[in-house]
Amino acid sequence: MLQEPGTPRTSRLRRSGPLIPDRRARTRRTMKLYTARLAPNPRRVTMFVAEKGLADRIEAVTLDLATQTKTPEHFARHPLGLLPVLELDDGSMLSESRAICSYLETVQPEPNLMGHTADERAFIEMYDRQVEFALLAAVAGWVRHGHPGLVALEPVQVEAYAQLSADKARKAADWLDVHLSDRAYMAGNRFTIADITAFCAVEFGRLVKFKPWETHTHIARWREAVLARPSAQAS
Numbered sequence: 001m002l003q004e005p006g007t008p009r010t011s012r013l014r015r016s017g018p019l020i021p022d023r024r025a026r027t028r029r030t031m032k033l034y035t036a037r038l039a040p041n042p043r044r045v046t047m048f049v050a051e052k053g054l055a056d057r058i059e060a061v062t063l064d065l066a067t068q069t070k071t072p073e074h075f076a077r078h079p080l081g082l083l084p085v086l087e088l089d090d091g092s093m094l095s096e097s098r099a100i101c102s103y104l105e106t107v108q109p110e111p112n113l114m115g116h117t118a119d120e121r122a123f124i125e126m127y128d129r130q131v132e133f134a135l136l137a138a139v140a141g142w143v144r145h146g147h148p149g150l151v152a153l154e155p156v157q158v159e160a161y162a163q164l165s166a167d168k169a170r171k172a173a174d175w176l177d178v179h180l181s182d183r184a185y186m187a188g189n190r191f192t193i194a195d196i197t198a199f200c201a202v203e204f205g206r207l208v209k210f211k212p213w214e215t216h217t218h219i220a221r222w223r224e225a226v227l228a229r230p231s232a233q234a235s
């Protein structure tokens, strides 16, 4: 809440902590990215970090999704016990892949991955969210309910839900292929965050043998271009 200059903070606010931590009041230290192998959301951020050339400035801490995310230590970082989490240099914990990327885009504006102008920013966000909700969510449902290795995260795996998610993922791939038929990348002629989200979703599907690039030519051409980027190899 905005306050008049000089207005003291209420004791209630002081007890629960400010919504946005006062970054000036703390000492600076290296940022840490809590991440996990193979998981698509942590990979989105790892790829984003690599594209920004920030890997040397952020320490990666790899946790085991099955055994190290529902612990008191990790609940202190993320109330739902999920990954990724970026620990900022003031010690505050930022989660949600897109929020982490927005923060990093501001800290390191170039190369631009989220848009310069109002139009660019809005359309890149639109594609990023479409791909997150239509493709990544479907692939995640399919893998979590259809792959035996995910039983630690999804103790009651529902076969029907895996099938429903598989159908949705295939439909999303059909849409993606048409979408990519007249453009090099998700948002036009340059690589953006929307390509990172789409790529991480498609690659995660390999766990259930979902390989839309084998049947969809535009996805195949686009995937080759993304695979060739150092960030794809580094994540």
Ligand SMILES: N[C@@H](CCC(=O)N[C@@H](CS)C(=O)NCC(=O)O)C(=O)O
Binding pocket: 039, 040, 041, 042, 065, 069, 081, 082, 083, 084, 095, 096, 097, 098, 153
């Ligand atoms: N909306 C969150 C999703 C985070 C999420 O669901 N992460 C998964 C890995 S991809 C996770 O931590 N899963 C652990 C669990 O479900 O217990 C984001 O964008 O970061």
